[in-house]
Amino acid sequence: MDLVIERGANVYGLETKSTATPVPRHAEGLLKWLKLAGASAKGALACRVDRPTSLRKSVRTVLWHLAW
Numbered sequence: 651m652d653l654v655i656e657r658g659a660n661v662y663g664l665e666t667k668s669t670a671t672p673v674p675r676h677a678e679g680l681l682k683w684l685k686l687a688g689a690s691a692k693g694a695l696a697c698r699v700d701r702p703t704s705l706r707k708s709v710r711t712v713l714w715h716l717a718w
Contacts, residue, residue, distance in 0.1 A: 651683045663693035666714060670698040677709040684708060 653664040665680040672695060680693045695705055696714040703711050 651679055654683075659690070661687055661691045663687065663691060665693070665695050667695060667697045672697050672699065672705055672711050674706050677706050680709055681706065 651663050652666045655662045655664070663680060663683050665677065667676050669676065676697070677695050680695060684691050684693050693708075694710050694712045696712050698714055699711045700713075702713065705711050
């Protein structure tokens with residue numbers, strides 16, 4: 651996990667990768683963190699994609715420059 655943000659009662663995790671072609675294994679660390687963080691935690695994989703996509707059941711990719 652590269653970044654954890656707490657905002658009020660919400661917790662967000664952000665994993666970053668330099669790839670423009672993410673694959674499900676890129677989200678393994680994020681999935682482990684989400685499991686430990688609990689059901690209310692949310693997370694995303696920031697990378698060099700053109701548009702947000704679903705990578706795995708509970709993981710979306712986001713444009714790296716919009717994650718900040």
